[in-house]
Amino acid sequence: MVDRDISRKTAVITGATSGIGFATALALAQKGAYVIGVGRDAGRCEAAKKRIMEAGGAKVDFLTADLGLQKNIHALAGNIRGLLMNRGKNSLDVLINNAGTVCSWYTLTAEGIETQFAVNHLAPFLLTHLLMPQLLASPGARVLTMSSMSHRGTRINFKDIMLKKTYNCLAAYKHTKLCNVMFSTELQRRFDTGKICVIAIDPGLVRTDIGLKGTGGLISFVWSTRARSGVTPEEGAKTSIHLASAAELDMMPGVYWKDCKPLEPSRYSQREAEAKRLWEISERMCGIAPDSFGKP
Numbered sequence: 001m002v003d004r005d006i007s008r009k010t011a012v013i014t015g016a017t018s019g020i021g022f023a024t025a026l027a028l029a030q031k032g033a034y035v036i037g038v039g040r041d042a043g044r045c046e047a048a049k050k051r052i053m054e055a056g057g058a059k060v061d062f063l064t065a066d067l068g069l070q071k072n073i074h075a076l077a078g079n080i081r082g083l084l085m086n087r088g089k090n091s092l093d094v095l096i097n098n099a100g101t102v103c104s105w106y107t108l109t110a111e112g113i114e115t116q117f118a119v120n121h122l123a124p125f126l127l128t129h130l131l132m133p134q135l136l137a138s139p140g141a142r143v144l145t146m147s148s149m150s151h152r153g154t155r156i157n158f159k160d161i162m163l164k165k166t167y168n169c170l171a172a173y174k175h176t177k178l179c180n181v182m183f184s185t186e187l188q189r190r191f192d193t194g195k196i197c198v199i200a201i202d203p204g205l206v207r208t209d210i211g212l213k214g215t216g217g218l219i220s221f222v223w224s225t226r227a228r229s230g231v232t233p234e235e236g237a238k239t240s241i242h243l244a245s246a247a248e249l250d251m252m253p254g255v256y257w258k259d260c261k262p263l264e265p266s267r268y269s270q271r272e273a274e275a276k277r278l279w280e281i282s283e284r285m286c287g288i289a290p291d292s293f294g295k296p
C-alpha cells in the first residue's frame with residue numbers, strides 16, 4: 001500500500017508516554033509528521049518529548065491531561081486546537097485514542113465514573129466528539145482507537161454499565177475494549193461520508209507495563225508472566241502507524257484491524273441496536289445532547 005505524505009500531517013496520540021503509544025508517536029514523528037502526544041504526567045510527557053526529539057522527530061509537542069476526568073478532556077481539546085492554530089491550521093489528520101488502563105479495584109473518578117470505563121471508553125468518545133470539527137476539516141482523516149482481542153467473548157452489561165455489582169478487573173477491561181469496537185462501528189455508521197476513516201485496532205499481545213500500573217497481587221503477577229511472550233511495543237504499534245500513514249482510504253475496508261489488515265471483530269460487536277444503545281448512554285454520560293455528536 002502506498003503511503004500518503006505523512007510529513008504534511010498532524011497526529012494526536014493519547015497515552016504517548018509509554019508502550020505502544022510512545023512507539024507510534026516516535027515512528028510518526030520520525031516520518032516527519034507533527035505529533036501532539038498526550039500523557040497524564042508532566043514529567044513523563046517532557047521525557048517522552050525529549051526522547052522523540054533526540055531520535056530525530058523535529059515536530060513534537062506534548063500536552064498533559066488525566067483522561068479519567070471529562071473536564072480535563074474539554075481543556076485538552078481546547079489546548080490541541082490552540083497548538084493547531086499556532087501552526088495556522090484548523091484541521092486534524094489523525095486521532096489515535098491509544099491511552100488505556102487496567103485497575104484491579106473498583107474505583108470511581110472524582111466525577112463518579114468507574115476508572116476503566118472513564119479512561120478506556122468515555123475518554124475516546126468525548127475527545128473524538130470535541131475534535132470532530134477539526135477531523136472533518138481534513139479529507140481522509142483517521143480516527144483509530146486501541147481495542148484488543150479481549151473484546152471477544154463478552155457483551156455490554158446495559159443494566160450495570162460500570163459493572164458496580166460484579167466488578168472484576170479483567171472482565172471490566174474486556175468490557176471497555178468491546179466498547180472501543182462498538183464505538184468505532186457506530187461512529188463509522190454515523191459519519192460514513194467517505195471523509196473520515198474509523199478503525200479499532202487489535203495490537204496483539206505487547207510487552208508493556210499496562211498490567212502493572214493500576215494493579216496488584218495476582219493481576220500484576222499474571223501480567224508480568226504473560227507479557228513476556230508478547231511482541232515489542234514497536235511491533236505492537238505497526239498497525240497504528242500503517243493506518244495513520246497509508247494513502248488509499250478505499251483500500252481500508254472493515255472497522256477492526258490487526259497485523260496491518262482487516263479482521264472480523266466479534267459477532268456481538270457488530271450488533272447495530274446494541275452499538276446505538278451504548279452510543280446514547282455514552283452521550284448522556286458525557287453531557288452531549290442527542291444528535292449533536294461532533295458539532296461544535
Ligand SMILES: NC(=O)c1ccc[n+]([C@@H]2O[C@H](COP(=O)([O-])OP(=O)(O)OC[C@H]3O[C@@H](n4cnc5c(N)ncnc54)[C@H](OP(=O)(O)O)[C@@H]3O)[C@@H](O)[C@H]2O)c1
Nearest residue numbers: 015017018019020040066067099100146148205206208210
Ligand atoms: N499491551 C498489550 O498487550 C495490549 C493488548 C491489547 C490492547 N492494548 C491497548 O493498547 C493501548 C496502549 O497500552 P500499552 O500496552 O501500550 O500500555 P502502557 O504502556 O501502559 O501505555 C498506556 C498509556 O496510557 C496512559 N494513560 C493511562 N491512564 C491514563 C489516564 N488516566 N490519562 C491519560 N493517560 C493515561 C499511560 O500513561 P503513563 O505512561 O503515565 O502510565 C500510557 O502513556 C491501551 O489502550 C491498551 O488497552 C494493549
